[in-house]
Amino acid sequence: MANAASGMAVHDDCKLKFLELKAKRTFRFIVYKIEEAQKQVVVEKLGEPGQSHEDFAKSLPADECRYAVFDFDFVTAESCQKSKIFFVAWSPDTAKVRSKMIYASSKDRFKRELDGIQVELQATDPTEMDLDVFKSRTN
Incomplete structure (x- = not known):
């Protein structure tokens, strides 16, 4: 079913891979285009399970928009091992205006297809996706 705002459909593989990440932790991250x-x-x-936040950040193109999901592992103040699933709307300043508009208008519907997202992050440059930003959003 296409998104009414932008006419974008969501390939079944998008949801299937997300469910694998969520349930089986088969992947560390998924980049969607x-x-x-x-x-x-x-x-x-x-992204393979052993890949890092740095690998994830490098997998996003410098001048094109993407959606991404990242399974972020962290340790709480009480020394508990936890993880949260982040949804990243990557829209670099250098991307084409048309691309930014298409990604922005499709984002909410696409995000609804991925049941289990815990934190949403909007990023327009690499500093907004720094490891510290992820850590600060886990509270």
Whole structure:
């Protein structure tokens, strides 16, 4: 079913891979891309479980928008090991205006398809996705 605002559909693989990340922790992160020609969101890259936040940040293009999901492991003040699933709306300042508009108008519906997101992060440059930003959003 296409998104009424932007006409974007969501490929089934997007939801299936997200469920694997959430339930089985098969992936550390997933990067999603809008294929304009096909008018749908597709999986662009899967991060292996052993990959780091740095690998995740490097997998986002410097001048193109993307959606991404990151399974962030952290230790609480009480020394408990936890994880939270972050949804990142990556929209760098250098991206084309049309691309930013398409990603912005499709984001809410796409995010609703991914049941289990705990934290949303909007980022326009790498500093807004720094490891410290993730840590500060886990409270």
